[in-house]
Amino acid sequence: xADGVVTVLGAVKRPRREAGTPAQEALALxxxxxxxxxxxxxxxxxxxxxxxxxxxFQAAMLSxxxxxxxxxESVSAGxxxxxxxxxxxxxxxxxxxxxxxxxxxxxxxxxxDIRDRVLGHLTPAADGELIPGGSVLVATDLPLSRxxxxxxxxxxxxxxxxxxxxxxxxxxxxxxxxxxxVGLGAAAGSMAGREALVDAxxxxxxxxxxxxxxxxxxxxxxRAEVDAAAAAVFRRRPAATxxxxxxxxxxxxxxxxxxxxxxxAICDGIGLVRTELMxxxxxxxxxxxxxxxxxxxxxxxxxxxxxxxxxxxxGGDKPIEGxxxxxxxxxxxxxxxxRLSLRHPALFQTQLRALARAAAHADLRIxxxxxxxxxxxxxxxxxxxxxxxxxxxxxxxxxxxxxxIMIEVPAAAIAVDQFDADFFSIGSNDLTQYVTAAGRDIGAxxxxxxxxxxxxxxxIASVAQHGRDSxxxxxxxxxxxxxxxxxxxxLHAGLRSLSVAPQSVAAAKQAIAGVDLRGATS
Amino acid sequence: MKDETAAEQATDRAELINAVGLHARPSVKLTQLAxxxxxxxxxxxxxxxxxxxxxxxxxxxxxxxPRGAVLHVRASGKxxxxxxxxxxxxxxxxxxxxxxxxxxxxxG
Numbered sequence: 061x062a063d064g065v066v067t068v069l070g071a072v073k074r075p076r077r078e079a080g081t082p083a084q085e086a087l088a089l090x091x092x093x094x095x096x097x098x099x100x101x102x103x104x105x106x107x108x109x110x111x112x113x114x115x116x117f118q119a120a121m122l123s124x125x126x127x128x129x130x131x132x133e134s135v136s137a138g139x140x141x142x143x144x145x146x147x148x149x150x151x152x153x154x155x156x157x158x159x160x161x162x163x164x165x166x167x168x169x170x171x172x173d174i175r176d177r178v179l180g181h182l183t184p185a186a187d188g189e190l191i192p193g194g195s196v197l198v199a200t201d202l203p204l205s206r207x208x209x210x211x212x213x214x215x216x217x218x219x220x221x222x223x224x225x226x227x228x229x230x231x232x233x234x235x236x237x238x239x240x241x242v243g244l245g246a247a248a249g250s251m252a253g254r255e256a257l258v259d260a261x262x263x264x265x266x267x268x269x270x271x272x273x274x275x276x277x278x279x280x281x282x283r284a285e286v287d288a289a290a291a292a293v294f295r296r297r298p299a300a301t302x303x304x305x306x307x308x309x310x311x312x313x314x315x316x317x318x319x320x321x322x323x324x325a326i327c328d329g330i331g332l333v334r335t336e337l338m339x340x341x342x343x344x345x346x347x348x349x350x351x352x353x354x355x356x357x358x359x360x361x362x363x364x365x366x367x368x369x370x371x372x373x374x375g376g377d378k379p380i381e382g383x384x385x386x387x388x389x390x391x392x393x394x395x396x397x398x399r400l401s402l403r404h405p406a407l408f409q410t411q412l413r414a415l416a417r418a419a420a421h422a423d424l425r426i427x428x429x430x431x432x433x434x435x436x437x438x439x440x441x442x443x444x445x446x447x448x449x450x451x452x453x454x455x456x457x458x459x460x461x462x463x464x465i466m467i468e469v470p471a472a473a474i475a476v477d478q479f480d481a482d483f484f485s486i487g488s489n490d491l492t493q494y495v496t497a498a499g500r501d502i503g504a505x506x507x508x509x510x511x512x513x514x515x516x517x518x519x520i521a522s523v524a525q526h527g528r529d530s531x532x533x534x535x536x537x538x539x540x541x542x543x544x545x546x547x548x549x550x551l552h553a554g555l556r557s558l559s560v561a562p563q564s565v566a567a568a569k570q571a572i573a574g575v576d577l578r579g580a581t582s
Numbered sequence: 583m584k585d586e587t588a589a590e591q592a593t594d595r596a597e598l599i600n601a602v603g604l605h606a607r608p609s610v611k612l613t614q615l616a617x618x619x620x621x622x623x624x625x626x627x628x629x630x631x632x633x634x635x636x637x638x639x640x641x642x643x644x645x646x647x648p649r650g651a652v653l654h655v656r657a658s659g660k661x662x663x664x665x666x667x668x669x670x671x672x673x674x675x676x677x678x679x680x681x682x683x684x685x686x687x688x689x690g
Contacts, residue, residue: 121639124639161646161648167643315675315678317678319678346664
């Protein structure tokens with residue numbers, strides 16, 4: 061919500077550019093494109109998260125020769141650089157606007173932003189509207205670069221007569237908590253210079269408000285501010301409970317690509333890397349070098365934070381052609397996880413070698429899924445021994461990673477003391493479905509598959525207790541770790557480390573901060 | 583003299599499961615990944631084409647592939663199989679974006 065004076069952002073009139081020779085025009089266009097790209101790359105460097113991604117999109121488009129190719133063709137046919145560029149981009153924009161897909165239509169604004177930035181270098185006199193800080197900015201639509209040029213720290217709001225809630229500016233406005241209303245449809249010109257109250261949550265814009273309306277708005281604004289700020293603040297902070305107990309919050313991920321754009325500072329490490337996704341595809345499983353490279357890139361992202369990588373967890377609901385068994389009557393109780401890897405020793409050995417090679421670069425730990433009996437852990441340990449020996453024989457640098465197991469089969473949870481693992485990680489999704497005998501893929505029994513079931517919680521508490529008694533780390537990497545309603549119970553059960561999806565970090569940390577462990581038995 | 587063995591070929595396909603299809607951010611990720619491979623990599627919405635260069639964000643955006651569409655990839659040249667597998671891996675992973683969680687996106 062915001063209260064401010066309306067500034068109307070009009071269409072910028074640009075002086076026409078006289079065409080020089082085709083060679084001069086081509087050079088001018090080339091320079092303008094290069095300068096626009098350099099500016100955007102500078103902006104990328106000083107933004108983060110969504111804003112950075114959006115600018116990266118503009119940078120990617122500008123670095124693609126295909127974008128300006130039609131313009132260069134017109135230039136060589138005698139057109140001025142600015143006219144050629146405007147026509148070429150107009151074609152591209154109309155293609156985006158053509159479909160009914162709102163997301164693609166919204167990207168047209170980014171192209172307009174690119175267009176204007178390049179035009180600004182072709183006709184440098186065109187710039188110049190200054191937006192006072194704290195204004196309620198009214199416009200048909202707002203380009204990203206204009207948004208970034210305004211000092212939103214002084215307050216203010218955006219009201220667009222057109223615009224889209226899925227545009228980059230809308231996403232950025234949400235991220236920076238600038239109130240924004242789109243698709244207002246009113247005539248923008250009549251609003252100039254008048255006081256306006258903007259409530260983005262309700263989509264209300266009140267012109268020339270009375271004192272009573274203003275007071276009511278201010279009260280609502282205060283409450284909304286408190287709620288919104290609360291969650292966001294937690295994302296970057298180290299997680300701690302109300303009584304100051306530190307909690308390790310880690311991320312679940314599947315690839316380095318997925319982590320791009322996420323600041324590693326929001327987490328204490330990667331608690332689960334799902335390696336299955338690499339194994340899909342008609343080319344069959346990735347070779348040792350491809351796996352090594354994939355793991356190494358995740359370690360690079362983590363900047364020294366520990367990374368726990370789970371060996372192939374195929375089978376169950378994750379079949380892989382040519383590897384998993386087909387036609388099992390109950391795949392969740394069939395050959396999956398470590399059971400499958402031990403049946404494919406060559407495949408498993410390749411993964412273990414790749415993991416040990418990557419471990420030479422940073423703190424990498426191996427986690428085995430679906431372990432049921434200690435013999436499976438020991439068989440995997442023997443294979444890891446062989447992998448280390450063969451790597452040493454091949455004179456390939458490698459470090460023996462710690463070897464831990466997932467606790468998701470009730471047999472392992474109940475008899476956890478039987479397993480000589482370096483660490484334990486509770487897979488709450490499978491543990492819950494196996495303990496409650498309620499399949500997570502069956503909607504009709506979904507309410508039975510509740511991690512808060514006391515039987516599940518007692519098992520988690522006993523695994524956490526064993527971890528403390530034996531000095532082995534215990535973490536949890538199921539969906540429950542990211543669910544605010546479950547987090548309190550998990551911490552009271554004795555867990556001090558959770559691994560969650562990147563988008564759950566803020567809410568998880570906020571939930572943790574609300575938990576008071578004083579007086580807890582553990 | 584021609585080296586026929588050098589022409590490694592690969593095709594694959596995958597459904598776009600992320601919330602909004604092949605829009606800005608996924609297109610950037612896809613093209614960045616494609617550029618890490620030396621081979622030719624192309625995508626299409628049908629096995630019959632039209633095929634577009636997976637290394638060009640402008641061309642990839644023109645495809646306007648929505649959520650639920652099946653994206654086809656074909657690659658030829660050095661490490662073509664790895665390239666096709668990597669690109670489709672990214673698609674199957676929903677480009678690492680938040681999405682409606684199908685069962686196999688959970689993990690424990």
